[in-house]
Amino acid sequence: MKKWFAVIGDPIEHSKSPAMHNAWFQELSIDATYIPIRVPSENLESAVAGLKTLGASGWNVTIPHKTAIIPYLDELDELAEKMGAVNTVVRTKEGKLKGYNTDGVGFVRSLEDAVGKSHKDKPVLLIGAGGAARGVAFAMQQQGYTNLTIANRTVANAKVIVDEMGIGNAISLADAEESLADFGILVQMTSAGLATGNFSMPFSLEQLAEGAIVADIVYNPLMTPFLKAADEKGATVVTGLGMFVHQGAIAFEHWLDEYPNTNSMIAQLKVQLGGY
Numbered sequence: 001m002k003k004w005f006a007v008i009g010d011p012i013e014h015s016k017s018p019a020m021h022n023a024w025f026q027e028l029s030i031d032a033t034y035i036p037i038r039v040p041s042e043n044l045e046s047a048v049a050g051l052k053t054l055g056a057s058g059w060n061v062t063i064p065h066k067t068a069i070i071p072y073l074d075e076l077d078e079l080a081e082k083m084g085a086v087n088t089v090v091r092t093k094e095g096k097l098k099g100y101n102t103d104g105v106g107f108v109r110s111l112e113d114a115v116g117k118s119h120k121d122k123p124v125l126l127i128g129a130g131g132a133a134r135g136v137a138f139a140m141q142q143q144g145y146t147n148l149t150i151a152n153r154t155v156a157n158a159k160v161i162v163d164e165m166g167i168g169n170a171i172s173l174a175d176a177e178e179s180l181a182d183f184g185i186l187v188q189m190t191s192a193g194l195a196t197g198n199f200s201m202p203f204s205l206e207q208l209a210e211g212a213i214v215a216d217i218v219y220n221p222l223m224t225p226f227l228k229a230a231d232e233k234g235a236t237v238v239t240g241l242g243m244f245v246h247q248g249a250i251a252f253e254h255w256l257d258e259y260p261n262t263n264s265m266i267a268q269l270k271v272q273l274g275g276y
C-alpha cells in the first residue's frame, strides 16, 4: 500500500517540506506521498489520533505544536526529551508513536557540510535562547562541540539552558559584542524582527575575529542582515537553508532508512529563494 506522510502546523501553507519530501520520493522511486495539514491547537489531540487511525507512516510537527504534541506520543528519543520539543514522529514497527527532534542535528550537519568537522574545539557563541536555540545547543554538545557560550537578550533564559546542559556560560548581548573576538563560530538564533520581516541585528559584528564562521538558522531570506554583516567582515557564512534540508533528510531517514540527496535539494531551493 502507498505510504503517506504529513506536516502538521498552523499556519502551514508556506511550508517547503511537502515539495522537498515529494521530490525525494520521486527521485528514489518510493511509492509515498507527503501532505501539509493545518491543525489548529485545539484540534491537536484528535489530529494525532486521526493520523494514527488513518495509517500515516510518520509526520513532521511545526509551530505551534512541537512541545504540545509530547503528551500524545508513546516514546521520545533522548535528544527530543532533552529539548522538550518534537519535529518528527515515527510510527514504529510495533505501531507506537515515537518523537524525535532533527532540527539541532540538522544544523550541525549543515555546518559541517559547509566547513568540515575540524572546528569542534573552537569557542562557539550561540545567540538566542528560545526553542530553536535550545535544540542547536544540545545537538552541538552531543556532536562534540565542547566550548559553548549562550548569549541572550534575557540572560536568565540562557542560564536555564546552560544549567541544564551543565556547560559553558550565559552572557548578555552586550557582553557578547564586547568579547566577540574570542569566538571562532557564531550561530544567530534569535527571532529579532522576524515576525515583522523587519530584521534587526542582535549586536554589532565590528569586533568579529578573522576567519570566523558565522551561521544563521533563518533561511528566508537566505542572507540575513547578520550574515551580510559577517560577509562584509570576511567571515565564512552558513545560511539556514542547509539546516532546513538536513532536518528533513534526517526525518526521512528515520521513516525510510535511506538518506536522500541533500546537495541537489539545497541547490534547487537556493534558486527558489533567490540564490546568493
Ligand code: ATR
Pocket: 127, 128, 129, 130, 131, 132, 133, 152, 153, 154, 155, 157, 189, 190, 191, 192, 193, 200, 202
Ligand atoms: P524560537 O522558537 O524561534 O527560538 P522563541 O522561543 O520565541 O523562538 O525565542 C526567540 C529568541 O529570540 C529568544 O532568544 C529571544 O530573546 P529573549 O529570551 O530575551 O526573549 C530572542 N529575541 C526575540 N526578539 C529579539 C530582539 N528584538 N532582540 C534580541 N533578541 C530577541
